[in-house]
Amino acid sequence: MKIFSFIEIVHLYGKNFGYLRTTLKLLSYEFKSINSYVRNYKTVVDLGSGEGLLSAILKSYNPGINFICLDLNLEYLSFIEENNFILNLNTLDKDILNVSDLPHSDVYMLNDMLHHISRNNHEVFLFNLIQRVNPGGMILVRDVRKSMSLDYFLTKIIDRRLYPLDPLSYMTQMEWLNLMSKVTPRKFRLKKSFFGWPSNKLQVVIWK
Numbered sequence: 001m002k003i004f005s006f007i008e009i010v011h012l013y014g015k016n017f018g019y020l021r022t023t024l025k026l027l028s029y030e031f032k033s034i035n036s037y038v039r040n041y042k043t044v045v046d047l048g049s050g051e052g053l054l055s056a057i058l059k060s061y062n063p064g065i066n067f068i069c070l071d072l073n074l075e076y077l078s079f080i081e082e083n084n085f086i087l088n089l090n091t092l093d094k095d096i097l098n099v100s101d102l103p104h105s106d107v108y109m110l111n112d113m114l115h116h117i118s119r120n121n122h123e124v125f126l127f128n129l130i131q132r133v134n135p136g137g138m139i140l141v142r143d144v145r146k147s148m149s150l151d152y153f154l155t156k157i158i159d160r161r162l163y164p165l166d167p168l169s170y171m172t173q174m175e176w177l178n179l180m181s182k183v184t185p186r187k188f189r190l191k192k193s194f195f196g197w198p199s200n201k202l203q204v205v206i207w208k
């Protein structure tokens with residue numbers, strides 16, 4: 001059943017967004033690790049979900065979790081809604097910066113999202129967001145680590161083309177550490193990602 005819904009999801013996204021893009025995205029998600037964090041919770045809000053691929057895959061493994069895909073891009077949200085007979089995800093059209101407007105949740109996921117908002121907003125945003133996490137829950141961030149790597153330079157080039165109006169505020173590992181110590185001095189974990197090639201990604205877990 002799981003395998004069947006996984007293949008169905010890959011086919012659906014491949015058909016609409018390209019099979020190469022879908023496969024690369026799937027390979028880049030540290031699926032096992034992310035799944036191990038979310039699987040025992042009841043609600044997950046995917047902030048800046050885009051077309052919702054990560055939530056869709058997680059949902060296929062965890063049908064009991066309520067996944068809410070939240071984004072400003074109505075095209076992505078419509079895609080999810082039109083295919084909800086397969087995806088079974090909820091959608092919300094909201095600006096993540098209006099934190100008081102966000103639904104409370106056990107887990108907030110921010111995959112490749114934080115660098116799309118201005119660096120000046122990161123600290124206040126994360127501080128306010130952790131207040132909305134249900135007791136015992138967490139914020140999961142996967143984002144770019146500014147570094148001397150080919151992966152980072154390619155990310156920069158692709159992001160500039162796809163999101164010319166966004167601030168694209170990348171941070172080094174040290175800057176991530178500084179940010180986390182300001183937001184939550186004790187309850188965070190920072191891990192370098194690995195998915196088969198030299199990766200520029202960091203995984204940050206912030207516990208409530």
Ligand SMILES: C[S@@+](CC[C@H](N)C(=O)[O-])C[C@H]1O[C@@H](n2cnc3c(N)ncnc32)[C@H](O)[C@@H]1O
Binds near residue numbers: 048097
């Ligand atoms: C690089 S995409 C990441 C998509 C998805 N998380 C993934 O991993 O595939 C960034 C997404 O954030 C959304 N976004 C940017 N600023 C936002 C904001 N202030 N509020 C809500 N969504 C936002 C964009 O519309 C875009 O879909």
